[in-house]
Each structure stands twice: as structure tokens, then as C-alpha cells.
Amino acid sequence: MFELKHIDKSFRDRENIIHIARDLSWCLGSGEGVALMGESGAGKTTLMNIIAGLDTLDAGEVWVDGVQITELSQSELTAFRRTYIGLIFQKFHLVPSLSAWDNAALQARLAGVFDKQFARSLFDRLGIDHLAHRRPSQLSGGQQQRVAIARALMHRPRLVLADEPTGNLDEATSSAVIELLVSAASDAGATLVVVTHSSAIASHLGHIVRLGSGALTPVS
């Protein structure tokens, strides 16, 4: 599904250079689920941004579904994301002026692939069908994250990237939300990458990798 080929990414922090990725290569197949773990500051979010085309590389190549996205222009990247990638953020990032339904439908509508039947089944599966007309401010954190999951899946992306999706939720809600995310992504046949600190959350995914010192290490 996606492949990172010998990528380099570093930051300069005053006198020090922090390496996020140093000749890093990583490949993940379709429908797989993986938890990306690591210490604070290891660069998990940056790596996720690189895969999503939200951040740039110092060197190397990023291939998603057979397309080398590092070669794409900003407009082409935007169009690519619209169709192939679903994003879930720690702070949900819902549009406050839109209802839960419109928020969830947003990316699918932008991509021109909105399917009302599929949207209804997704809402039903995520347990938020009765909240469709509410605005984000009228929803709890768990409900907001379920809407965000619906948004990330509604256009049937090939790749779903979730950055600390349960970071703002309590333990019980976290568990429920991650279960829903994993099963819904699996049903949709999407590859899922979840950035997390929590071993409990990571345990819901099929694979776990740890990022540190610019390299990825599989965790058994």
C-alpha cells in the first residue's frame, strides 16, 4: 500500500540536529493495521505527515498506492489526499459550523464520491446516527472522534492515518473508539496507521513499530 524508500528527515534545534528519519525504509501492504509508537519528540507525527504528504523530505521517496507522492505538486498532493487518504487527529478538528453529518461527509463530497447509503451504514456502525444533526460543540469528545473517524472513512480511502486518535479521551471511551476505528477500517479494506503512546491502544492493531533515533524497529 505504501512504501518509504531511504528517507532522511531532520530538524535543527538551536545547536543540535534532530534526526527523525535516517535512511529509513518501511513498507506496508493493503488492509494491514499498524501502531506507530515512540518517545515524545521521536518524530511519529512528522513521519505520519510525510506519508500523508503534509510535510516534505530531505531525501528519499514516498510511494502510496503506486504513486510517488514526493514528485507531486501541492495541488496534485491535495487532490491525491482527497481521494486516497483519510486523516484522524488527536483534537478531532471538526468544522464547528457544520453538523456531524456534513462534517463526516465533507471529504467524500470534496472528492465527489459521497454515497448516502454507505454514510448511513457508517454512522450506524459508529453509533452516531442519532447525532447526525448536532454541531461539534453539542457532542462529547468520544462522539466528536467518531464523527472524525466517519469522515476519514466515508470516501473509502486506501490509507487511513490516525494521530493519537484517543489522546483526548478517557480510557473507556478510548477503547471503544479504537475498536470501532480498527474494525471499520478493516471492513473498508483500508490500510491503517495509528500513532500512539499507549500500549493498550497499540494492542488493538495487528503490528506495532517503534520509531527512535531515525529508525523503525518492529515490536513483537
Added chain:
Amino acid sequence: MTRATLVTLATTLAFYRQNPLQALFVLTGLVLGCGLYTAVAQINASAKASYSQADEILGASAQWRITDRVSTDVAVDDYIQLRRTGFTSVYPVIEKRLASRDGALISIIATDLLVLPSTGTGGYSTDGSDFEESPFDSSGWSRLTQFPYQAWVPAQTAERLGVTEGQQIQLREGTVLPPAVIRSQPQQRDQIFVDLGAALSIFETDRVSYLAAPPLTPKEQARFADQFGDRLVLSNQSEALDLTQLTQSLHTNLTALGLLSFVVGTFIVFNAVNFSLHARQQTLRVLLDLGAVRRSIIAAIAIESFIWGVTGALLGTLFAQPLSAALMPAVAATMQNIYGASVSSLPVFNAGLFWEALLLALAGVTLALVLPLLRATVIRSDDSSSEAEALLTQRDMASAGVGMLLLLVAYLGYPMASSVVEGFALLALVLFAGIALLPVAVILVAALGRAGLQHHWLARWAFADVSLQFPHLRLAMMALLLTLIANIGVTSLVGSFRLALTDWLETRLSADFYVTAGVMDADSLAGEPWVRTAHRRVVAETSFAGRTMAVVGVDVDAPDFGPDNVIDGGPDSYADWFAGGNEIERVFANEQLRYLADIEVGDTIALETELGVRSFEVLGFFHDYGNVNFSVHLPSDRFNQLYSSAKPQGWGLWITDDAEERAELRLSQLGLEPTQWVSQRDVLALSLAIFDRTFAITRALNTLTLLVAAIAIFASLLAVYQFRRSEYALWRSLGMSWFAFFTVSAFPIVLMTVVVMALALPLGVALSWLLIHKINVISFGWTMPVIIAREPIIFLFFVVAAVVLAAFVLASIRQRTAVNAALKSLAGE
């Protein structure tokens, strides 16, 4: 100051170090607001200082003025006779307001410096600070009084006209003034001074405008009345029209525009503060958590406000200096053209105004900065966001209620307002009603749009986004609304006035040529084939209710006054008027008599005639725009009986078709000098040029206020983009194209601008109605039809659309880069 306060101050001020643009906006709002207010206050103060010298001429007392009983000027022979009979303090004055060859308006004053009662000083040097050589030394005197004479042009007048030392100004009708010398006498203001002898020679006349005199004893007054009362009128200038009172409406108008600018400037401060407030809420909460007492925070905020206030007032006062200097000539022209008041073109710096500006700036900062910041120390940020998301908050509903109430008060108060200040209070009610109604209007339109386009998701989103942007743009939109209402009101007023004046002038000046009295007689005119008809102009001056009253003898068959010109006269009033009465005279009166002296149709007034005091019945009224005096029209037959010694002022000539060139040639062949006749078309063009110049100050202030509103919108949009950057990054992360991005983000500002325009239109029309039917009537005593012309309002809307678009484009320039940068930190937030 305690250490805690200093630490708190340093912490809160650090925000501006990181966000210099916000500091710039706070300062811009304050400087523009204070600057415009101070500039206008300075202009008012300078003009009022000139009024206090209104009964002085070139440094000499002119408490008494002597005019001819029947003519508009005084014969030099009368002046000589007065001096011979012991009135040695009387001095002659010629005052003329003419156009130069290239159309610039110039004022000329001439007198005899030797006979000025308090003369003894020399002139000012070109910089106005030191006295130059006395004009009375041998060479100075001879240069001034002997051919080719001198014209003393004040420095600022020379600059305005582009005249250099030695240059000769040519007037429109061909007359050439003596060589210019750049210097001035005390109180010469914007006038060009020439010696009396020179003026009599170059204008080829033996008459002066009037005679002036310092205070006269009752004995002298009695002697004057006894010896000259039959042909000359002695009037006390301090009892004449009170210029301060007369011009109060213009000054109140200017002050209102200055305050409006200040309010609009404060809106910019509000917007900047909104952003700084958002950014500093966390800082203030951390400070409180770390143990900073509320008193320290309040002290730090007070110090910050004071720093802003002083800096804003200082820079605003500095900014006001070139601004008032640029606007003052237009004000001086207004004073001269509407009120006949001579005002210096140079504003005078008044230190007291700085303190006024400082107080205003502090009040503005207190409103804009202190209250929200103090609120931030007690209110959590979540509260405001939930409020912003509600369709109509309680505050919006209350605001709409207040708006309706203000309109109701204005409606009920309309018949009761009887002073200029009360009239302007009505205007303020309309303006504030507008800004109180705006939030509900915007949110309701957005809700209606959203409901109407329920099935189109992008439209639904765009309409929904209005409710998110509006809280940030609320103040800027209110500023735009205020500016737009004032602009439409004043544009309609000026447009109505111009149209009414043009109609009136075209009727009054319907004759093609006007020939000075005494150069042609009825017989010679009758023999000219190019003359279609000719009518004599004759006026006698008397007084009524403390004002000058002009009794005009009107030929009943003259084309420039007919039944169409009569307002509120009965169906037979015109016939009754020219038929005349037996015991009682019948006249038409100007509107000034109706509004300033409460005279109605059917009332009688007593006027002095050469046959004694007579009663005149008012049969109807006529428009008499811009006239500060009373006037009545009497059929010429009756006029000749009542004012038999009134000298005619001249002839109005109506010529046959296409005979203009022939007429001009023939007038020259008849021996008429260019100064003895004038083409009425030139007079009309000149009158309209004077009119346009008169209202230049209003237009300039309106433009400046619009500019300030544009800056407020620009600042607000920048704040919106800062606030919503992560949300905008989300849009892009979901794959939104730039086209869709800018369509959705621009739509709210477009919709809000349209709502502002829609609201401004009826309120602006109401404002112009109030200006014309209330302020104008209270101030001048005349009214006119309200003409709401489509073109200037459409043009204004185009300008506003362009201004808003420019603000949007400017604010969006860095938007793509900033949003792309924000994409990287989206996941980390």
C-alpha cells in the same frame, strides 16, 4: 510599581514583540482615530478664532459698516463727503471674490492703509513670524500706491494659486492684478490685498463695497443719521449675523464626522485587541495560576493602556497637522461660499487639543482593550466559542431590540427636534440603530440562505461559515456600515443640493447675458435685433427681524420667475400677486422667512419703504438656496412706487437663438467693457465650481472614513485568518482545492458586505432626509426636494466592493503559504 506588576506587564507586552503586526493595528486605529478627530477639532478651532475677528479688517476695528440704502455698493463721493463732515475714522473697503483665468477662486480686499484707524504696523514676512518693513516708508508706500502697484499675496494663498513674486494674476474676464508681492497684513487671511486706488483703477469703478468704522459714539451715530440717513445705512457688525451661531451646524457636522472617524478607528483597535485577547488568555490564566494577584494584572493592563493612549495621541496629533493643513482650504471655501465668513486657510495648532486627543485615546483604549482583557481574566475561552456558534445569541437579540428602539425614538423625536444639536442627536440615533441591527440582519440572512440552499452542501457550508466569521468581523462591518450610512446620507444631501441649486440657478440665471446698470438703456436695447427680451434688475435693502431683507422688483413677464417657482401659494396666488393689493402689498417670500421667522402664507410683515412703513402680505414662498438673508419679490410696478430711488443693478438679456457670438460682438461694438457684462453661462459654471469646492471637505472626510473602515476590515480578516489557520489547514488536509477554499472563505465577507449595503441604503436615505428636512431647516431656514440618485450610490457600492475585495486580497496574499505551513503542525495540535 511592584515587581509583580512589572513582571506581569513584561509578560503581557511580550505578545506584541512576537506579533508586531497586531501592535501596528492597535496603533493604526488610535492614530487614525485621534488624528482625524484632532484635525477636525483644529479646523473648527481655527475657524472659530477667525469669527471672533469678524468685526476687524486688516487689524483695524470695523464695528460699524456703512452701506448704500438702495445700491449694493457705495460711491467714493459719499466717502469723501463723510470725511469732510468730520467722520475721519471711516475708511473704504472693496471686497471681491472672483475667478482667475484658470478657474481658481480668489478673494481680493482693498483699502487705504493710511486711513485705517489702528494702522501703524508693517506687514508680516512670508513666514508670518516677523514684521517686515513698514509699508509707509517712502519706497514701500510708493510701490504699493503707484503704478504698476503691488498685490500682497499671503504665502499660503500664493502656494495655492501657484503664484510667484512679481507674477501678475489674470482674472477670468481679463483684468490683470498688479505684480504679486508675497507678504500679508494682520488678518489678511486668504485674501489678496491691493491699495484702494489701485483697485478703483483696475476695476474701473468709482464705488467701493462698503465703508467701515471703529466704535461710534451715540452722538456720532445721531449726526450720521441726520446728515446721511436718507441714502446711507449704518449697521453695527456685532449686532449683525452671529457667525458662530450661523456656522454651528457645519462645525457640529465636522465634529460628528471627526467623532465618527474616531469610533471607526476604535473599531480597528477592538479588532486588534480581539486577537491579542485570544492569544493572551492563556498567558493571563497562567499568571493567575502562578500566583499573580488580580491587582497586579489590572495595574499592568492599565499601564499598557496608558502607553497605547499616550503614543496614539502623540502620533495622532502629529498626523493631524498635515491633515488639517490639507483640509483647511476646503473649509475656508465652505465658510466663504455658504456663510460669507472669511476664514484663514491655515489651521492654528492648539495645545489643548492634544489633551482632548489623549483623553479620547485613553477612553477608546479603555473601551477596546481594558474591558475585554479584564473579562478574559474571569471568563474561560470555551464560553465565547459556544456563544459564537449559537444562531442568535441573547446579546444579538438584545442588540436588535435596542436598534428598533433607537429607530422608534428617532421617529418620535423627529417633530420635537428644534436645535442643531438635537438634529444631530437624531442622526446619531439612526447610525447607532444601524449598527445595533446589523448582527441580527447578517445572521438571519445567513440562516435563510442556509435553509434555502439546504440541498447544496457547499452553499450550506459557505452560509454556515458566515456565523463563524461574523464574530471576528462584527466590528469592522459595523465600522463599514457607519461609514456607508454617512456616505449615502451626505452624498444624497450634496446631490440633492446640487440638483436643486442647478435648477434654481438655471431659472434665476435664465437670461443669457447680464449687463451692468447705467451702460445701456431700454431704448437702445429695444433696437437690437438679437435681444429677444430684456428685464431690469432692481433691489432695495431694508431689515426684518434682525436680518437684512432684500426687496426685489420683479418684472411679471420676465422668464426667470413664474407660477412654477411658487411653493405653497394658492391657485390664484400668482395672479393676485401681480394684480397687487390696495391697502396692503402682496409679495412672495423666500423660505428663510418661513423657517427662521415663522411667517406663513397669509401672514403680513411690516417693511420700511420710501413711502414709510408698509404691510406686505405673503402669498407664497420660493426657494432661495444658500441665502442667509430674507428676501421678498414684489411686482416691479409696485416696487417702483415704493422704492422710486432704488437704482437698477443692471439688465438681464435673453437673446434670440444662436446669437451668442453676435451678441458678444455687438456688446463690444456698443462700447461695453468686458467688466460691464457677463455671460450667465459663465456665472452658472462658476457657481457650480464654487459649490463643488464648498463640499470638498465633506467628500474628503467621507473618503478618509471609508479608508479607515477598509483598514478595519483588513485587520479583521488578518485576525480571522490567524484564529482559523488550523481549521483552514484542515480544509486543505481533506483535499480542498484552493478555488473551493477561497470561495468558501470569501463568501462570508461578500455576504456581510451585501447585508451592510442593504441596511445602509434605507438608513442612509433616512439620514439624508434628516439632513435636508431637519438640520438644513434648523440651520439655514430652507429646504429642498430629497433626490436619491442611483448613480452615485451604485458608484459608492462599487467603491466599497473594490475596497473590501482589496482588503480580502491583501489579507489573503500570505494565506496559501501560511496554511501550507500550518498543515505540518495540524497533526501535532
